[in-house]
Amino acid sequence: MLIYITVFITLFLIVVVQSALVPFIDVKGIAPDLILIFIVYWSCPRGRRQGVVWGFLGGILQDLALGTTAGIFALSKSLACYLAFSFSWNCQRNDTLLMSIVLFVAAFVHQIVYFIFTSTKSAAGFLTLFLRYGFPSIFYTVFLGIFIYGFVEWLGKRKEAK
C-alpha cells in the first residue's frame, strides 16, 4: 500500500514540475509530457490494468491541478496506456528500446484523443492543432523518455555491478 501512496505523491510532484519547470525547456510551446514518461515507466512492466489505473489517476490529477476541463487528460492517458500496453507483453524496465516504443504509441494515442476533444472548441481544426502541437510533442516526449529510461537503466546496471 505504501508503495502506491509513494507513486501517487510522485505523480503529483511530476504534475507540479510539468507546469513549473518544463516551460524552461519548451520549444515554441512544444513540451515533453513528463507525466506520461513516468506512467509508462511505472506501469509498463506491471501490465495493462495498472496502466489504465495510473493513466487515469495521473490524468485526473493533471486536470484538477492545472484547472483544465476535468476528465480530458484522464481519458486520453488511460486510453493511451491501455492501447500501448496491449502490444508490450514482456515489457522490462531495463529494455530501453521497448519502453521507448511503448512510450511512442502511448504518446501518439494520448495526443490524438486529447486534440479530438480540445479542437472542438478551437477555431483551428484538429489537423492544424495536432500537426502543430501534438506531433512535435510526441517526438519531444519520446526523445526525453529515451534519455531518462537509458539513464535509469545505466544506474541499475551500475548498482548491480557494485
Added chain:
Amino acid sequence: MSVGFTRFWERSKDQWYLAAAIVLSFLFMALDQTGPVLFLKKEIGSLARTGQMIFSWGPKVLELRRENQRLLIKAGKLSLLESQYREALLENRRLRKLLGLKKRDEFDFIPAEVVGIKTTGIPGMVYLNVGWKDGCKKNMVLMTEKGVVGKIVSVSKSTSVGELLTSPNSRISAKVERCRVLGIVRWLYGNVCILEGVPRSSDVRTGDLIITSGYSQIYPSGLTIGRVFKVTQTGRDLFQKVLLRTEVDFGTLEELLVLKKLPRVQEKE
C-alpha cells in the same frame, strides 16, 4: 452461472477497468463546472500552485539580474513618455468635461509573477502568485505592457489561474482601431488569431491594429490585442477572413499585470 460470470470477469478484467476509467472521465467532463469538481480543482490546484512557487523559485532568481537591467532601461523610456502623456491626459479631461462626456473607468495594476504554465497539449493557462488577498478576482484582465494576455478564471487565497488568449475557450470582443469595425477574436495557433464576423464590405487592411471593443463585461476598451497580417475574401462568403498576430509573446511570459477597476470618484472642480 456464477462460475461462468467469474470466468468472464477474470478474462475481461482489463476491459472493465478501462470502461470504468472512460465512464469516470466522461462523468468528470459532464460535472466540470459544478460544485464538487470546482471544489477539487480549487483545493488540488492551490496545493499545486504552492509547489509551483517552490519549484520555480530557483530559475527565477537566476533571471533576476537580467530582468533588473531590462527594467532599468524600460523605466527610463517610460518616464519620458509619462511626461508627454500627463499633458495629454489633462487636456483630454478638460475636453471631456467641456463636452459633458461621462467619466471613464480608471484602473490600477496588481503585478503578478507567472509560477507555472500549462505545457501539455495547448499552452493556454498560466498560474500566478497573486490571489484574493492581493485583490484579485475572477474575470479580471491579465495584460503586459504590449497588450491583452487573457483573464483570471479561478482565484484562491494567494494564487490564481489565468486563461490565456491562446486558449481554445477564449473569445474577445474587438474592433479595428482605424475603421472601428467590430468582430470576435479567437485563437488559431501559435500567436495567430482570427477576427471573426468582419463584413465583406469592411475596409480592413494589413497592419491595422486590433483593440478590445469595450462591449464586454470583462475587457475594457482600447487594450491592444494584435496587428492584422492577412485579409482574405473567398467566394461568396459574407465575412472576410482577418488574421492577426498578437503583440504579446505568449512563450516568454514571466510577469503579468492584473487590471483592477477602481471605484468611480467625482472629479474635482
